[in-house]
Amino acid sequence: DKNPLKAAAEKAADALGASDSPEEGIPGKPGSRTPPVDEPTRPQPPLPPKPDQRGPAPMSPTGADTGADPADRAQSGAYLTTAQGARLHDSDHSLKAGARGPVLLQDHHLREKITHFDHERIPERVVHARGAAAHGVFRGYGTASGVTKAAFLAKDVETPVFTRFSTVLGSRGSSDTVRDTRGFATKFYTEEGVFDLVGNNIPVFFIQDAIKFPDVIHAGKPHPDREIPQAQSAHDTFWDFVTLHTEAAHHTLWNMSDRGIPRSYRTMEGFGVHTFRLVNAEGSTTLVKFHWKPRLGVHSLMWEEAQIINGTDPDFHRRDLADAIEAGAFPQWELGIQTFPDTADQTFEGIDLLDPTKIVPEELAPVQPVGLLTLNANPSNYFAETEQVAFHVGHLVPGIDITDDPLLAGRLFSYLDTQISRLGGPNFAQLPINRPHAPVNDMLRDGMHQTAVHRGVAPYRPNSLDGGCPFLAGADTGAFVETPVTVPEASKVREAPASFADHFSQPRLFWLSMTPVEREHIIAAYTFELSKCYEQAVKERALKVLANIDATLCSEVAVGLGLPAPRPTVELASPQPSPALSQLGHSWPVDGRIVGIVTDADGDLAGVRAVREAVLDAGMVPLVVAPTGGVLDADGDPVTVQRTFANARSVEFDALLLAGAPGRGDDAYGARDAKAGGSSAGDGAVTDPRVLLLLSEAYRHGKAVGGWGEVAAVLQAAGASPGGPGVVTGADSTTVLDQVVDLLGEHRVWDRFPPAV
């Protein structure tokens, strides 16, 4: 009856190289043994091997068993072959006229190998190029049956899904922790066809009309002359656009808030952004907004942390998602809907539901849970799945329909269009990751990369040659029938409705809903980004926009830029704040959080062992950090080291604990091993500067730090005074940990940042 949380944490620990047993280590990780390599023996094994003779599936990078069935491998047979299946006897040397002679054109294998390689890349997505994805299941609670007939929501059923997270602006190889919006796209393989919920982690968008999409993306992408900066909004063209288009103020404010730098994909909310129209079995309609609520709470990075991670681990989010799933700590989100009556004016409490720059505060329309998403399997092949998956807001199933949001209208066109060029033709729905799980019987034929062998002679309707097949369904036999919405009589115009002109009341609502520390982060983000702009006019215009949101926000950013704060040009609204918009004030599960335990050979290793076990018991991951790799076994009971002072950086840890050293001499934490020399810890002891950096960064980033035994002087030297907010000390390692667990539940030690504005 093992604690399941502990079991998951132990797996996570193994995956991160935190195994305490040198025998069970991970290749390439400290304390690991190298697994035996199956050298090909001569003579070669007989062909063809039965699937169960092929040996285990390849190990994953973290060494965990992927559970993949070796029989599922795309490749089969024991021998290397050409693409045509002819066995090869050499793939390392070109065919030449003599060992030093010219290479012969007749070398088919050489030409095939290089030609295929030359065409391995496909165009990256024009936006959302960098992503990471996972398979999973969605369990409908059956609570939505009153508003929709879509079976995966209306019934208590399980639907397979594939979810891809992404940044928007960066190229495929850019860093994960840049300040940007994140995509959150989920493909539901329902029994009634594919439904895609193609959302973001920010509930509003920069623009109100899709015709502006090329403009906003051209402005956000790197400058066309030098193609810099990569994956950043901190540059002139972005700020030029968002200050000339004040409808962008709301989304920009979310980007400048902590939402722009999530801690993990697992701690992001997701939003469908547009208002959708649900249809129930009786044909009644309800307007809705979709929300994903993460089980681990909404949690963000600190800006400095994000910048350090960009250098130390640009794959931070991708790695976090894959490691968590591999360890069995499956990320979960609850899907919820805000519902609104489908009235002729399509507004709710005065908020225009067709305006994608507006939210409806949860306090006015609560988010009602309708199902649970669990991501439980990593892709087996990045290209085949994560890169080739094709989402589309137009992939709808009966019971879910669209509204007239003009942004949504353009998206309904764009996704299929872009995929035809990105995936090289119109047949990408046949790729395994895109194939519906419902039967497909279309009349689409031929085209590039057609892999189906269609039968029959009459791909047209009606026909008399193929027995009249296939037949048409009606609403009663599961057809998608468009809701017969009345379209008002109107003239053709290129205009926006008057309500779309309110650009400032909701940014103000967001600002007023933030806590003081969240506001400080927003001010710092605007100041940083605008200070990266060269054009004075852009900075001045940005301050004018901020003046229309809030006077303090504007004046604080103006101080940072060394510019005068302008006066507002609109009357500032007084909206009721929405506490649901703030990330603070909640306590969340701590599973999967990473606790660093810093020690050296003189440290209290019994205490290290005890706290390691207690961290695992709490469902978290312990990582022992010491001067060098290997094992510490001063007392004959070895402790495996997972990180060294040379490769550890504070950003990997959610909390840091120092192991005290009974009877330690003047050298604390391996100072004698540090070539760079040490710093005085105040009592004559010398501490390795890398330990001080670990601690001071963790402290600055609002993380719980502490230790047990004689650690006060080292903490003090790192600027983390014992007894200060979130600095926990005591005699016993596990008692200290108990307090750290409480602090971790709140994500950060917010008390460390007293209000300044």
Ligand code: HDE
């Ligand atoms: Fe997208 N968007 N978008 N978008 N979008 C794409 O489709 C587009 C918008 C979103 O992981 C593209 O296959 C237009 C809002 C996500 O594969 C493209 C407009 C929201 C992803 C496209 C928008 C999104 C995309 C690029 C303005 C949140 C990544 C590659 C009208 C609700 C999906 C592709 C994945 C990708 C067009 C605005 C979310 C070009 C024209 C608003 C999560 O078709």
